[in-house]
Amino acid sequence: MAKKIILDCDPGHDDAIALLLAHGSPEIELLAVTTVAGNQTLEKVTRNALAVATIGNITDVPIAAGAGVPLVRPQIVAADIHGDSGMDGPELPEPTVDLDPRHGVDLIIETIMNHPPGEVTLVPTGPLTNIAMAIQREPEIVHRVAEVVLMGGGYSKGNTTPAAEFNILVDPEAASVVFNADWSVTMVGLDLTHQAVATPDVVERFAQQGTPASQFVVDLLEFFGRMYKKAQDFDAPPVHDACAVARVIDPSVMVVQPAHVVVELAGTYTAGMTVTDFQGRGGVPRRTQVATELDRGKFWNLVVDAVAAVGSN
Amino acid sequence: MSAKPVLFDCDPGIDDALALLHLGGIGGKLLGVASVHGNVPATTAAENAVRILDVMDMNDVPVWTGAARPMAQPLLTAEHVHGPDGLGGTNSGALPRPVSDGIGAVKIVEMAHAHPGEFTLVAVGPLTNLGLALLLEPNLPDLIPEVMIMGGAMLPPGNVTENAEANTWHDPEASQLVIEAAWQKTFVTLDATMQTVLSDEQLGQLANSDNPRAKYAWSILQFYLDAYEQWLGRKSCPLHDPLAMALAFDPALASYVTYPTRVELRGEATRGSLVPDLRGIANPETSDASGDVRYVDELDVERFQAKFLESLTSDSLQRG
Numbered sequence: 001m002a003k004k005i006i007l008d009c010d011p012g013h014d015d016a017i018a019l020l021l022a023h024g025s026p027e028i029e030l031l032a033v034t035t036v037a038g039n040q041t042l043e044k045v046t047r048n049a050l051a052v053a054t055i056g057n058i059t060d061v062p063i064a065a066g067a068g069v070p071l072v073r074p075q076i077v078a079a080d081i082h083g084d085s086g087m088d089g090p091e092l093p094e095p096t097v098d099l100d101p102r103h104g105v106d107l108i109i110e111t112i113m114n115h116p117p118g119e120v121t122l123v124p125t126g127p128l129t130n131i132a133m134a135i136q137r138e139p140e141i142v143h144r145v146a147e148v149v150l151m152g153g154g155y156s157k158g159n160t161t162p163a164a165e166f167n168i169l170v171d172p173e174a175a176s177v178v179f180n181a182d183w184s185v186t187m188v189g190l191d192l193t194h195q196a197v198a199t200p201d202v203v204e205r206f207a208q209q210g211t212p213a214s215q216f217v218v219d220l221l222e223f224f225g226r227m228y229k230k231a232q233d234f235d236a237p238p239v240h241d242a243c244a245v246a247r248v249i250d251p252s253v254m255v256v257q258p259a260h261v262v263v264e265l266a267g268t269y270t271a272g273m274t275v276t277d278f279q280g281r282g283g284v285p286r287r288t289q290v291a292t293e294l295d296r297g298k299f300w301n302l303v304v305d306a307v308a309a310v311g312s313n
Numbered sequence: 314m315s316a317k318p319v320l321f322d323c324d325p326g327i328d329d330a331l332a333l334l335h336l337g338g339i340g341g342k343l344l345g346v347a348s349v350h351g352n353v354p355a356t357t358a359a360e361n362a363v364r365i366l367d368v369m370d371m372n373d374v375p376v377w378t379g380a381a382r383p384m385a386q387p388l389l390t391a392e393h394v395h396g397p398d399g400l401g402g403t404n405s406g407a408l409p410r411p412v413s414d415g416i417g418a419v420k421i422v423e424m425a426h427a428h429p430g431e432f433t434l435v436a437v438g439p440l441t442n443l444g445l446a447l448l449l450e451p452n453l454p455d456l457i458p459e460v461m462i463m464g465g466a467m468l469p470p471g472n473v474t475e476n477a478e479a480n481t482w483h484d485p486e487a488s489q490l491v492i493e494a495a496w497q498k499t500f501v502t503l504d505a506t507m508q509t510v511l512s513d514e515q516l517g518q519l520a521n522s523d524n525p526r527a528k529y530a531w532s533i534l535q536f537y538l539d540a541y542e543q544w545l546g547r548k549s550c551p552l553h554d555p556l557a558m559a560l561a562f563d564p565a566l567a568s569y570v571t572y573p574t575r576v577e578l579r580g581e582a583t584r585g586s587l588v589p590d591l592r593g594i595a596n597p598e599t600s601d602a603s604g605d606v607r608y609v610d611e612l613d614v615e616r617f618q619a620k621f622l623e624s625l626t627s628d629s630l631q632r633g
Contacts, residue, residue: 156468162590163576163583232594262475267580269588270476277470 002029003146003248004119006111008066008104009241010038011048011087011125012223017217017303018151018241019049020123029248031120032111032212033063034104035048038126038170039078040086042068045126048087056217056310059097066104070171071267074230078166080231089223090216104130105168107137117144121248124178125151125241127167132174135181135311147184147251154190155259155290159232162293163273164272165190168263172272176263179274186260188247189274192254192291193240198225200236206303211311239303243294246302253302255293258286317433318342319458319561320424322379322417323436323554324351325361327395327537331621332437332554333362334526337369338624341562344424344432347417349379351438351483352391353399356381356429358438359412361399361608366530378442379417383484391479394540401536407538418445425456435561436491437463437554439480442558444487447494464488464501467588467608477583478503482585489576492587495603499558499569500587506553510545515622522626530625555621560609563620567612574606 007022008031009015013304022028033053034047046065069075082088100107108130112120117292122145124131127183131148152175160166168175198221206214207219211275224237246253260280265275280286319341323329329352336343338601346356346366359378368373382388415423421434421442434457436443443460449451464480465488471477491498503520516538519531534550541550560566572589579585589606 011610012431015388057397160594162573162592163588221573230594260475264476264580264583267577269575270580270583272575273476273580273583275469275475275582277475279470280477309592 002027003121004029004115005123005248006032006034006122008034008108008122008124008130008163009049009124010036010045011052012039012045012241013087013220014086014239014241015125016220017239018245019052019211020056020217020310021242021245021303021306023056025237027248028245030061032107033061034066034107036066036104036126036130037068037075038167039082042303044086044143046099046159048085049099049202050099051092051247052098052237054095055094056213057313062100062105062107063097064100064102064107067133070129070145071128071132071173074223076170081227083227085243091218093126102220105133105137108134109141112141112144113138116237118142118146121235122148123244123248124148125169125244126154128152128174128178129171132177135177137203140227142181145183147186148178149186149188149247150178150243151188151193151241153187154189155274155276159190161269161272163270164245165274169272172263172265176265178282179261179263179288180190186247186256186291187274188207188291192294193243195296196240196243197234197236197238202300209306209311211307213311214307217307243299243301246299247291249302250298253295253298254291256291259288259290260286261288261290287291317376317431318344319435320344320415320421320432322347322349322434322436322438322442323362324349324358324419324548326352326358326399326438326554327401328552328554329437330361330533331367331530331552332401332558333365334369334530335558335621335624337371338526339562343371343374344428345375345377345420347377347379347418347420347442350382350388350390351439351480352395355379357399360408363408363410363412364404364458368487368525370408371588372540373446375413377413377415377417377420380445382484383439383441384423384444389483389543394537396536401533402533408431417442418449421446422450422453425450425453429456430458433561434460434571435558436460437484440464440487441484441493442517444490445482447490454494457496459497460491461499461557461561462491463503463506463554465500467587467589468504470505471586477584477620478585481576481587481630485576485578485585489578492574492576493603497528498606499560499607501557501609502587505567506551507555507611509552509618511549511552511618515618516549518622518626524626524628527625529620533570556617559617560587562571566617568610569607571605571607573604594611
C-alpha cells in the first residue's frame, strides 16, 4: 500500500525534485502540499510550488500556503543558492493549478486528523515553522502521524554557518519543538544529502527521457549546480529534499543511527546547530533516527523512475 | 625529538600526572609548572605537581599556583573522576617541598620574557592562566610562538555537555582569548584523545613494571580506571593529557589540519565548545587567520601508546 504523506516545502530546486519524486512514485500517495517561507519568501515559494504542480500535472492534491515568517527570528532566505525567484533557471509556466484557500497549518492538521492514527507521514523539507505551529494548534497530531521524516540539520557541519544547516537556522525554535515532540523523527541532514549529488551521469539520465518534466529537472540541476559551485565549491549539486521523500518510499535507501539531538537556540556561532550525540552520553535516550549513509544507486533509480512516470502522464 | 623545552600548565589530575611522567621518561626538559583550577582547585593542583615531580627527582623544577577559578563562571572541579585529592586518593605524608612563590599567569609572562621563542607552552587544563597572561602581556604570542593544548571536541559528544569538552567548557572566555591570539595553537581534542584508550595488555605492562614512574602511574590510575569504566564499559582510560605532551616533543606522531575556529560563549547545549568551520569555503567572518586552530588529523595511535608505555616502564631515566 502506498504511504500517505504531507510534503511541507519551500521550493526551491531540490524541493521541486522532491515533489516530482513524491508524485511520480507508486509507493507514495501525496495527500497535501504545504509551503513555508524558507529558500525564498512565502509568496515566491508558493508560486513555485504551483508551477511545479503544473509541470508535473499534479492536479488532485491540495496545495496551501503556510507560515510566512519564522516563529521568533527575522526572516532569512537563500537567494545565493536558489536565486531571486527561489527557483531560478528553468522557465516556469503560468500555474494552472489553484491554491487551496486554507492556511497551510490548517491543511496539515485537517489532513492528519481526517486519517486514522499511524497513517500519515509528515515530510518537511523546509524550515519547520508550519509543523511547530500545527503542534501548538492541535497537539493531538503528534500521536496521529506515523512518523516525521525531515530534511534539515547535520551532525558534522553546517552549510549556512559553520555549525548550522539552513532549514534549522531559519527557525531554530520551531525545529526545537519538532525534535522534542513525542513522535518519531528521522533527521535527513547534510551528512546524508551531500552524498546525493547530481553528477553529470545522473543529469544525463534525466536528459535522455526527453519529457517536459525531465527537461525541467535538467534545467533545475543545471542552475543549481552553478550556484553550488559558486557558493560552496561543490562539483555537483546535492538534491537534499528528495532524500527525505526517498527514505519514505524505501527505508533501505539510507542507513540511520539513533542519536540524541538538541537544537541550539542561544549560541552566537551555534544557533540552529543540531547537536547530535550518537553515544547518548549520560544515558540520555536517543530518540532521533539520524541518516548517515546513502545508497546512491538506489536513490537515483527512484528519482529517475519517478520523473519518468511523471513525464509519461 | 623536538629540542624545545616545555612550560607546563596543568590541573593534576591523574592524566596530567601521566603527562608529566611521560615527559620525565623521555628526558624532556621542563622549565616550570603552573597550576590551574579544573580537575581540582589550583592550590591542590600545585601541590600535586610537586608530588609528581618528586617521584622523578625533578625537585628543581619550579611549581607555581595559578588561577583559582574561571574568568566568568563559578569554579567546578572533577574529584569524581580524579579522586578526592586529584591523584586517585594516593596522597600521603608531608609535601616534599613547598610550592614555589609567584603567580602562575605572571610566571608564564616572565618566563616568556626570559626565554623568548625558546619553549613550547603545553596547557592541559582550563585555559585561565593563558588568558590572563595574554591580557597582561599582549605580545605574548611573539614570545611564545607555539602552544599545545589538550581541550575541545570537534564533533559531539563532549564530556561535560552535549557538545563541550571539560577544559574549554571550564573557561570558555579564556579559551576564546587563546584562540584569538596570533600564536600557533594546536588543540588536541577528544576526537584524537578518545582513540588512545589502552588495551588490557597495555595496562598490564604498566601494572607489571618495577619502574618507579610506572608504579606511581599504576597507583594513581586505579581511581581513574574505575571512573572511566562507567563511560567505556570496561576498566581502561584514554590518555588525554599525555597525548598533548607527547605531540609537543614528537609532532610527527600525528598529521594536522587547520580550521578557522570560534569558541561558543552563549549557547545552551554548546557554551564552551569549539566551533571549527569544517565547510572548506571562504567565510568572511572568520577570514582573520588569528582564529586558525590546528587539529590532529591522523594520529599514529599505536606508536603513541608504545612510546608512552615505554617512557613509563623503561629502566633508564633520562634527564633533559
